[in-house]
Amino acid sequence: MTAGRVEPRWIIAFCVAVVGTFVGWYGPLQILLAKQADVFSPAGKEDVLAVVALLGAAVSMVANPVWGALSDRTTSRFGRRIPWVVGGTAGGVVGLLVLAAAESTGMMIFGWCLVQLALNAPFAALSAAIPDQVPIARRGTAGGYFGLAQTIGVVAGTGLAVAGGSVVGGYLACALFVLLSAVPYMLLRKDIVITRESLPSWNWLAFLRGFWISPRTHPNFAWAWLTRFLLNLGNAIALLYLLFYLKDAVGVADPDGGVLILTVLYSITLLISVMIGGSWSDRLGRRKVFVLWAGVIMSAASLVMAGWPTWLGAVVAAIVLGFGFGAYTSVDFALLTQVLPQAQDRARDLGVLNIANSLPQVLAPVIAAPIVRHLGGYPTLYVTSALVGLAGAILVFRIRSVH
Template sequence: MSGVGTRTQPGARWVAAFSLATAAVFIGWYGPLQILLAKQADLVDPASKEHVLALVAGVGAACSMVANPLWGALSDRSRRRIPWVVGGAVAGAGGLLVLASATSTGAMIGGWAVVQVALNAPFAALSAVIPDQVPAERRGTVGGWFGLAQTIGIMAGTGLALTGGTVVGGYTACAVAVVLGAIPFALVATDDVPERRSTRSPVTPDFRWAWVTRFLINLGNGLTLLYLLYYLKDEVGVADPESGVFLLTAIYAVALLTTVLTGGVLSDRVGKRRVFVCAAGVVMAGAAMLLAVWPTWPGAVTAAVVLGIGFGAYTSVDFALITEVLPAAADRGKDLGVINVANALPQVLAPVVAAPIVAGGGYPALYAVAAAVGLAGAVLVFRIKTVH
């Protein structure tokens, strides 16, 4: 169904440049999401910082949800995907610089919306490049690099947000990294995109179940991460919660390294995807439960390790599974964009769901719900029938 079985796996330079471009996109997203937006919300309205952050993150995610399939469809109908990578990176960097000067909730919403819309152009194009150029039997491995790059981007974005010194400095550092990271891919990639004849893809039940599985697992993850800074500050009592978030991100990244590549490689070798996705989802749900029942710094560190192990395997194998249920090669960018709505929609819903749960039952209730939602997604992966 994916139509690339005869292609040759790209070389090391291509993988390295592709990974750097992917990491740059995630720097642009997660420097703000992990640190800068929360700090900025605290400066704009200290008394209602949780609601400001939830509103900004929710509107931005709604923009992302619309932008990703749109950019994917446009790149499907272009001869090359590289212009979408470079143009989106430049526009996203501009949005970060606009966001740096925001001094009100409305300005934060506008700036973050620009960033989300712009950076979805390179992300949609980079997602489609894998089924364009990588044989199906090697996509778990390249999907591992894709997931590793995302994690490096999250960690680097968090680090740049902190080392920038101020909110403005953090946004500026992230903006520079976004642009620089796109350049090597533009120089190295051949961008050999298969001919597109179809303009309409039939949606299969397996495609729908793949979407549902990703949505639920990402919703559980979104509920877990949204208020992490405030969880450390208000529930755990960490003296320096911003540095705590960075340290947890680094621990998570190291743990992820143990599974993000090996999970994809093993999945390729044994020819199975679903069991890896399910196991990873169960592990991630376990991390959320640790935060619910063990609200201490050691508990948070342990949860970061568990989450990294689970999310590493999930990221690489789930992406490979998704590429095998795409309806038609002609619409890969658009269809992957629809799948990526399952990443963005939880960011919209997480603030809506999380705020009343925290108000009514505190952070333990929030993380128990997150675990239950993620576990449901892990189990439902077995409703997919055409992928082993």
């Protein structure tokens, strides 16, 4: 099915569902997991948070492409994406409730892995809905809305985590929001319906082979993957210990409130650049130059964190990072939809590309924990973040099929 005109009500329902998914992820990631780690192991909180984040991201890395591939083959009368949005959202709520009840690091790990497993189903399905429904010429703008919704989700998740008044209250507030967020998209029922007859016969070997997309056969896809991986790795390294950075390096009296303030400032500038960047990229028909300059700006923000460990420095870095990451988010998704090998496997292939989002979450704790504890502390951490992100921005010019 060729993507046609996009109705405003579909955009609204889509964005609300994306917001809910990111509330479920970033309420815990920004505030709640770090606070639980501090409660369960005050002396080893960095290591506990690193293990929890690593295992959850490992689950995410596998879950996203698998859910995407299964949604490509779903023949439900409700469509091939909606069942995964609804089911994954319900599972994510259960995971958040497990985290709320956790009384040990083991239960914390189980709950976070369940959240990652479940919420990757709606994320995979919603990511594929853009190339399903939106023409190529409008995908920069659609990517802007996608980035906008993600940003609102990060802010809302952080706000709900703080407003909950406690770790348990924060998780319950996030869980309720996630549950309600899928309802408009479900009720709209605008989705592609496919039949069993239109699908090739099931073959486990072919299914598994489909997750390997040869860099030699599809070099533009491979370079797009590597670019996204490096930019997200730089970002993940920078953000993993933000709460601890404010508490231990900057000396902020209320680090929870500090994270919320920085998130709001970051989000305001991101919202500006995400909409301007996407529509501007559509008008020019160019993507790569936006990715380059976005990466440069993001690296500059990390260097500010490395060399100016004060509250004012953190504020400046948040504002700069928002501009950079907003421009990158809107243009990146549009670029990626233009390097997909086959339309019928969009969700699977986007899931493979989304490994470049989740794998950095696995590697960031492995890289960040020893740096913070033994190899120079936060200045070294943020310089590393800047260099990794800059390398990803430069490599975008290896992609030949997109301007």
